[in-house]
Amino acid sequence: xxxxxxxxxxxxxxxxxxxxxxxxxxxxxxxxxxxxxxxxxxxxxxxxxxxxxxxxxxxxxxxxxxxxxxxxxxxxxxxxxxxxxxxxxxxxxxxxxxxxxxxxxxxxxxxxxxxxxxxxxxxxxxxxxxxxxxxxxxxxxxxxxxxxxxxxxxxxxxxxxxxxxxxxxxxxxxxxxxxxxxxxxxxxxxxxxxxxxx
Numbered sequence: 001x002x003x004x005x006x007x008x009x010x011x012x013x014x015x016x017x018x019x020x021x022x023x024x025x026x027x028x029x030x031x032x033x034x035x036x037x038x039x040x041x042x043x044x045x046x047x048x049x050x051x052x053x054x055x056x057x058x059x060x061x062x063x064x065x066x067x068x069x070x071x072x073x074x075x076x077x078x079x080x081x082x083x084x085x086x087x088x089x090x091x092x093x094x095x096x097x098x099x100x101x102x103x104x105x106x107x108x109x110x111x112x113x114x115x116x117x118x119x120x121x122x123x124x125x126x127x128x129x130x131x132x133x134x135x136x137x138x139x140x141x142x143x144x145x146x147x148x149x150x151x152x153x154x155x156x157x158x159x160x161x162x163x164x165x166x167x168x169x170x171x172x173x174x175x176x177x178x179x180x181x182x183x184x185x186x187x188x189x190x191x192x193x194x195x196x197x198x
Contacts, residue, residue, distance in 0.1 A: 015120045017075070020044065022065045027103055030143070031059060032170070033184035044120045045077055048110075048127035055131075056139035056188060058083060060107050064123060068114060075114045075123055077130075078107040085137035095133075138192050142185045144178040 025040040031053060041049045044064040052059055057079055064075035081099035084092065092099075092108050099106035110130050112123060145153075150167050151160050164172040164179070171183040173190075180186040 015043075016116065017044065017064060017069060017114055017118045017120065017123065018066050018116050020065045020120065022063070022067050025062060027061050029061075030181060032182035036182075044075065044123040045127055047124050048077060048131040051128065051131035052077070052079060052134065055134050055136045056192065057088065057134055057137065058139075058141040060102060060105075064114070069116055069118075073114075074111040075118075075127070076109050076111040077127060078102060078109050080141050081106040081108045083140035084108075085135070087135050088137055091133055091135070095130075139185075139188045142180070142189055144176075144180050144185075144189070146178055150179065 020042055023040050023042050025042070029040055031037045031040065031049075034050060034053065037049055037053055037059075038046055041059070041062050042064045045062045049059045049062060059077055060080050061078040062076060063073075068075060081089070081092070082105045097108050097110075099108055110127065112126050114123065147162075147164065147167075150156075151158075151162070154167075156162065167179065171180045171186050172178075173180065173186055180189070
């Protein structure tokens with residue numbers, strides 16, 4: 001009795017939030033790909049954040065761990081309001097939520113109350129239900145850079161003759177002549193652009 005099926009691993013588990021340690025996710029973290037997401041997002045929130053990532057919605061911050069229980073806080077996922085599509089903003093408004101300041105932009109906070117006996121699966125199900133409400137959108141939050149952008153960033157002169165290979169960015173697209181923080185970022189942008197071609 002009381003056992004909960006964790007479908008992602010096909011095992012029976014009664015793991016509670018008290019067993020979940022904080023990860024290294026911080027407000028300056030930009031999720032680069034699904035593997036990176038699973039490294040920085042805590043276990044109860046991974047399925048929901050994966051759904052949001054697949055829909056091109058940025059998770060700007062998240063937390064669901066035993067420290068949140070001790071501090072009397074809620075479990076939360078902060079999504080980037082500034083880059084949300086109009087359709088997704090209407091969904092947020094339908095949930096009765098409003099954007100709040102976060103660093104140099106605004107976020108919407110999806111949250112759930114927690115306690116020591118809250119199970120990982122229970123919390124995961126609640127946030128997954130919220131994430132499934134949102135729609136696929138343009139990935140406006142994904143940054144990209146030109147050679148000139150990087151020359152300015154590194155303080156190079158206008159006469160600098162460096163090539164893309166001289167910069168330690170993760171991915172360079174020859175066609176658009178732009179750098180991306182990861183190949184997966186490029187893929188998401190490209191897939192969206194291709195989907196908009198009539």
